[in-house]
Amino acid sequence: MAGIQHKLSMLGIALPDAPKPVASYVPAKRTGNLLFISGQVPLEGGKMAFTGSVPSVVSPEQASEAARICAINALAVAKDALDGDLDRIEEIVRLGVFVASDPGFFGQPQVANGASDLMVELLGPAGRHARAAVGSVGLPLNATVEVEMILQIRS
Amino acid sequence: MAGIQHKLSMLGIALPDAPKPVASYVPAKRTGNLLFISGQVPLEGGKMAFTGSVPSVVSPEQASEAARICAINALAVAKDALDGDLDRIEEIVRLGVFVASDPGFFGQPQVANGASDLMVELLGPAGRHARAAVGSVGLPLNATVEVEMILQIRS
Amino acid sequence: MAGIQHKLSMLGIALPDAPKPVASYVPAKRTGNLLFISGQVPLEGGKMAFTGSVPSVVSPEQASEAARICAINALAVAKDALDGDLDRIEEIVRLGVFVASDPGFFGQPQVANGASDLMVELLGPAGRHARAAVGSVGLPLNATVEVEMILQIRS
Numbered sequence: 001m002a003g004i005q006h007k008l009s010m011l012g013i014a015l016p017d018a019p020k021p022v023a024s025y026v027p028a029k030r031t032g033n034l035l036f037i038s039g040q041v042p043l044e045g046g047k048m049a050f051t052g053s054v055p056s057v058v059s060p061e062q063a064s065e066a067a068r069i070c071a072i073n074a075l076a077v078a079k080d081a082l083d084g085d086l087d088r089i090e091e092i093v094r095l096g097v098f099v100a101s102d103p104g105f106f107g108q109p110q111v112a113n114g115a116s117d118l119m120v121e122l123l124g125p126a127g128r129h130a131r132a133a134v135g136s137v138g139l140p141l142n143a144t145v146e147v148e149m150i151l152q153i154r155s
Numbered sequence: 156m157a158g159i160q161h162k163l164s165m166l167g168i169a170l171p172d173a174p175k176p177v178a179s180y181v182p183a184k185r186t187g188n189l190l191f192i193s194g195q196v197p198l199e200g201g202k203m204a205f206t207g208s209v210p211s212v213v214s215p216e217q218a219s220e221a222a223r224i225c226a227i228n229a230l231a232v233a234k235d236a237l238d239g240d241l242d243r244i245e246e247i248v249r250l251g252v253f254v255a256s257d258p259g260f261f262g263q264p265q266v267a268n269g270a271s272d273l274m275v276e277l278l279g280p281a282g283r284h285a286r287a288a289v290g291s292v293g294l295p296l297n298a299t300v301e302v303e304m305i306l307q308i309r310s
Numbered sequence: 311m312a313g314i315q316h317k318l319s320m321l322g323i324a325l326p327d328a329p330k331p332v333a334s335y336v337p338a339k340r341t342g343n344l345l346f347i348s349g350q351v352p353l354e355g356g357k358m359a360f361t362g363s364v365p366s367v368v369s370p371e372q373a374s375e376a377a378r379i380c381a382i383n384a385l386a387v388a389k390d391a392l393d394g395d396l397d398r399i400e401e402i403v404r405l406g407v408f409v410a411s412d413p414g415f416f417g418q419p420q421v422a423n424g425a426s427d428l429m430v431e432l433l434g435p436a437g438r439h440a441r442a443a444v445g446s447v448g449l450p451l452n453a454t455v456e457v458e459m460i461l462q463i464r465s
Contacts, residue, residue, distance in 0.1 A: 023419075024426035025441035031344065031403045031462045034186065034190045039442035093186045098444045106297040109178075116179035131180035132303040133196035134253045135293035138445035142416040148442040189341065248341045261452040264333075271334035286335035287349035287458040289408045290448035307341045 004075075004086040007122050013072060016044070018080035028081035034093065035151040037077050039057035041143035042069035050144040053100040058144045060107045063099060064114030071095075071115035074141060075122075091152040092119045092129040098146040101135030108133040115147045159230075159241040162277050168227060171199070173235035183236035189248065192232050197224035197300035205299040209254040213299045215262045218254060219269030223225040225302035225304045226250075226270035230277075233306060246307040247274045247284040253301040256290030263288040314396040315386075317432050323382060326354070328390035338391035345404070345448050345461040351453035352379035354405040363410040368454045370417045373409060374424030380457035381405075381425035385432075388461060401427045401462040402439040408456045411445030418443040425457045 008015065019027055029036050042049045050066035058066065058155050075086065082088045097112035099105075112133035119127035129149075139146045163170065174182055184191045197204045205221035207213050213221065230241065237243045250265035254260075267288035274282035284304075294301045318325065329337055339346050351360045360376035364369050368376065385396065392398045406423035409415075422443035429437035439459075449456045 021219060023423060024430040024438060025405065025422075026438045027440075029401070029403050029438065029440040031401060031460075032187075032342075033195060036404045036440035036460075038440045039444070091184070091186060094191045095180065095182055096442060098442070101293045103292060105293050106295055108293070109295045112180075113178060120179040128181045128184065130182075130184040130191035130193045130303070132251060132301065133295060134194070134254070134291045136444045137292045137413060137447045138411045138415050138418070140416060140419045140443060146442065146444060148440070150186075150191075187342075199424075246339070246341060248339055250335065250344045256448045258447060260448050261450060263448070264450045267335075268333060275334040283334060283336045283339065285339040285346035285348040285458070286415060287408070287456065288450060289349070289446045289456060292447045305341075305346075 002088065004122050011121065015072065015076040015079060018076045019026050027077040033153045033155045035078060035081060035153050037074045037086065037149040037151065039146040039148040040067040040070040040073040041140060041146050043073060044069055048143060049139055051142040052144060053102050054105050054144065056102045060110055061116030063111040066145040067111055067147060068118050070145050071118045074147060076148050088154045089151050090154045091123060091126050093150040093152050094130045096148040097131065097133040098136040098139060099133065099149060100139050100144050105135065108135055111145060159244065159277050166276065168226065170231040170234060173231045173271040175292050182232040188259060188308045188310045190233060190236060190308050192229045192304040192306065194301040194303040195225040196295060197221040197226040198228060199224055203296055206297040207299060208257050209260050209266065209299065211257045215265055218266040218299050221300040222266055222269030222302060223254060223273050224302050226273045229302060230305050243278040243309050244306050245309045246281045247278060248307050249285045251303040253291040253294060254285065254288065255294050255299050260290065263290055266300060314399065314432050321431065325382065325386040325389060328386045337387040343463045343465045345388060345391060345463050347384045347459040347461065349456040349458040350380040350383040351450060351456050352376040353383060354379055356452060357405050358451055361452040362454060363412050364421065364454065366412045370420055373421040373454050376455040377407060377421055377424035377457060378428050380455050381428045384457060384459050388392050398464050399465045401436050402433060403460040403462050404440045406458040407441065407443040408442065408446040408449060410449050410454050415445065418445055421455060
């Protein structure tokens with residue numbers, strides 16, 4: 001299959017620079033052939049692209065776009081952790097998706113699909129993953145969505 | 156020990172058909188000898204058996220039953236992923252349990268026991284697992300509980 | 311490096327007795343060289359040190375201290391699971407941090423640092439970890455924070 005980097009280009013997605021560790025936690029940690037990616041928020045160009053809960057402030061459609069940005073940031077983190085070679089990602093194992101939700105909002109799966117669908121666009125069947133999508137009363141920096149990932153890496 | 160399928164029968168539990176993948180995420184994903192089961196909700200016969208938060212809409216006792224149904228659905232997913240042979244499950248590693256909670260409800264562990272206890276009924280000591288049980292402001296399709304699992308599989 | 315137990319002593323931290331399994335779930339479960347620690351709450355001497363949500367009941371600074379207590383309890387669990395030898399912990403892989411949050415509170419990362427920073431104080435670079443920190447509408451026993459961990463163990 002065409003490389004992940006190539007597919008990103010075809011989709012017009014430029015990965016941002018990965019965030020640098022600023023604290024005791026780090027953007028990614030490897031154990032064996034699993035790479036754990038820390039919860040990513042929809043930062044774009046250093047600014048939060050979507051803040052506030054769904055649907056009072058952010059529509060489900062916009063929140064799905066926010067989830068996609070989280071996933072792009074997770075890939076940027078993975079690329080940095082994998083010495084620039086995204087094709088060392090073998091499988092997407094699990095996504096954890098937290099959606100800032102008003103009471104009464106139950107559309108977390110549709111929001112999470114913004115992240116999930118990108119994985120399959122980029123990796124094909126290897127991009128399919130287990131997932132938990134849940135509502136949260138509030139997320140860091142008032143982010144609309146937070147996405148964490150577990151990736152399987154080629155050894 | 157008697158097989159898991161046999162114990163299910165003795166408990167009068169018929170596993171439903173596993174949900175088929177309808178999106179980029181899948182019900183189960185294997186990496187090495189770990190099987191990640193996606194977050195399961197208390198669907199029974201295609202209908203949500205318990206909707207709404209605890210305790211205003213659903214009592215803690217009912218929510219515990221909802222958690223048990225989530226666990227049954229997770230087993231159905233595992234069976235499908237393991238070519239129909241539940242006895243390939245070697246250990247239950249972790250349960251993540253999200254409980255749709257009203258502000259002021261703090262009984263998530265009792266709710267989660269509905270899923271946890273079933274694991275031990277079926278697998279004995281191998282069914283004991285690490286667990287995180289937390290409250291959620293809202294879950295997919297207004298489910299009362301969502302349960303995800305990590306299983307260790309015989310290689 | 312000096313042992314983890316020694317560093318705990320230098321920090322004046324005495325690990326409590328690990329909680330004993332009282333249910334179908336257990337404080338820790340090992341799979342391969344990974345040790346999953348169940349969600350820990352800020353119990354001290356059998357009493358919850360911090361209850362209530364942030365910031366209406368508990369300040370962010372106090373909640374960070376609560377997260378540190380959760381992390382200490384997680385280490386106590388790990389020590390018990392590792393036959394008393396904390397130096398069998400090789401790497402901290404992931405922390406999941408749930409913060410009981412009022413609507414409008416978005417400072418979960420600062421709260422979670424109470425747990426994360428202790429890991430690095432004790433283990434140095436090996437203590438750095440992936441992390442997801444999110445808000446929760448309510449946690450078991452009205453705990454202010456719940457922290458779960460994945461550790462990599464020396465084989």
